Amino acid sequence: MLGPDDTTRGQRVTRTETSSRTTSPTTPAPPDGTPPPIVISNLTKVYRVHEREAGLRASLGSLIRRKYRDVCAVNDISFSVSPGEIVGFLGPNGAGKTTTLKMLAGLLHPTSGSVSVLGHEPFKRERAYLSRMAMVMGNKGQLQWDIPAGDAFLVNKVVYKLSDADFRAALGELTELLDLGPLLKKQVRSLSLGERMKCELAAALLHRPMVLFLDEPTIGLDVTMQARIRHFIADYNKRTGATVLLTSHYMADVVALCKRVVVIHEGRLLFDGALAQLSDRIAPFKLLTVKLHDAESPPSLDGYGEVQSSEDGQTTLRVRRDQAPAVTARLLAELPVADLTVEDPPIEDVIDQVFSNSSLDLYGTVKS
Template identity: 65%
Template sequence: MSESPHIVVRDLRKVYKVHEREAGAAASLKSLFKRKYKEVEAVKGISFTIQPGEIVGFLGPNGAGKTTTLKMLSGLLYPTSGEAKVLGFTPWKREPAYLRQLSYVLGNRSQLAWDIPAMDSFIVNQAIYEIPERQFRETLDELVNLLDLEKLLKKPVRGLSLGERMKCELAASLLHRPNVLFLDEPTLGVDVTMQTRIRQFIAEHNQRYGATVILTSHYMADVTALCKRVLVIHHGSLLYDGDLNQLSERIAPFKQVRLDLETPMEASEFAKYGDVVQIEGAKVTLRFPREQTSQVVSRLLTELSVVDLTVEDPAIEEVIDLVFQKVQA
């Protein structure tokens, strides 16, 4: 018998009522007596299902509705309408039995006590989540090794760098081995080495404990490294739900070829093969319809003096950008 999904979302919608007024003293005075409100539909009836142990990337530009959706699923926000079940619970009822199985890492908010070492906050979490001493020590050891926390645990949190703090935040969120993990920009402001470390860690944690993960990030490298499946959201609507690799096939039906030529050529000379994406001396990147791949490649090889040639899918950033451009148009 297959396991039931960890997350089921049906027609979830969130409308914010926002107070609006012009700048200036007169407008300020006017708003004292007559307030103007505007309704902003942040999430427009989205539906999806996530199976146990899946890592799903949640993609979209700023204001797309990613964080609002995660906040509804974590119980921080009441939806305007629709349904959601996470681990069989209705999130916004905020039952302690649900919150014990959940972790939500908010990249810009801290759950750690600022003035004292992170270890003190971990001990409070041990009591709150009723983590048995042995499990607490085991998990802590794992986290210390994987995230290289040894030296950080004794420093006051306020003295840690952004990356170090994020590692401690992750550790605090995972001590109770949550079944569902929401990561909102976990690598925000963190250097490249630390980003890689955090990605590896999330992948390892998911494999070891089978936690279901939803990840939002502005760094596509986070998504490509961790997520097979992505949800693309824009202006509160779900534009795509499926395999990350198929996203480019569906949305961007073209291929790219990177050419290294013996001698440089004019951009206009490539028009008969496809669109020039980039040209830099003897290095050229061309784009053409996916179905013409073999034909274009064989023509390039026979008609030009090619030193090296690589066929590839367009970068995922470009594909996503294309999705948003299409919607805008």
């Protein structure tokens, strides 16, 4: 776990810090000394993108001279994941999450830095590596649309060289857990979004990968199906000990599955630690809910903190964490307080802040 002072300007994470995180309470070192299945060191990815102004003139101009701009999608990030961990990889759109996952899966070549998964350099795409990992992209199905899901699973049986017995056992298990029975004979294109995601997950897990990259696995699904997929991922992790790195925009996914989260923003690592401590770093404030005796004409509480809500005689104030004891004392001393509670902000709000545009303030927050 990084302490508040471990992060220099909340951006640069050194190799030493990475190893200290690996043995932190949130990422316990395995008792048998197994090396972390995922190790990312100073990883950077720069894209060169073509850009031009709008309009015909610029369009013609770009025929002759093209303008390119370097975009740093991932900027010097380092972290590792222990065997069997489920880590939430969070950040707003365009933060670099998918780029990082693609580098881990071997689809993208890092510009600099290193990636090691199960002891392999993913971009070499060795069969030994590809046979032990899987990546599921929620917004991009990988199953062939024109054939029944059952046929698609048979393709994977052959591609991953699964024995009949292993295939039957894995398919039976996945069919039961995901309730795939009625879906196996349906063409993939005729499945609903949720049904398709269940089949995508099953296809990706038939060969029992030891490392699983899930990029928005519940995107677009209704809450019931989200819960089902979530439960399944937790169950798969528990049964197989697979290591899971998960991106999701749904707070419920992160809260239910991930004890540890890694937050990146604009390609830089902002936070790596326990989900419970994310609020300390991202939202270093407390919520003070005050109820006064004389609720008929309550005085303004603006002077005590940022008023977040005020209704039914109750006012909720947002107060910096380090100032909370002093503000509490002042409130009790200066006002006829009938009731006062001091709480951490709900984790949902914290994650929401990570995903919202206001997360641009995160640097400042982390620095403080």
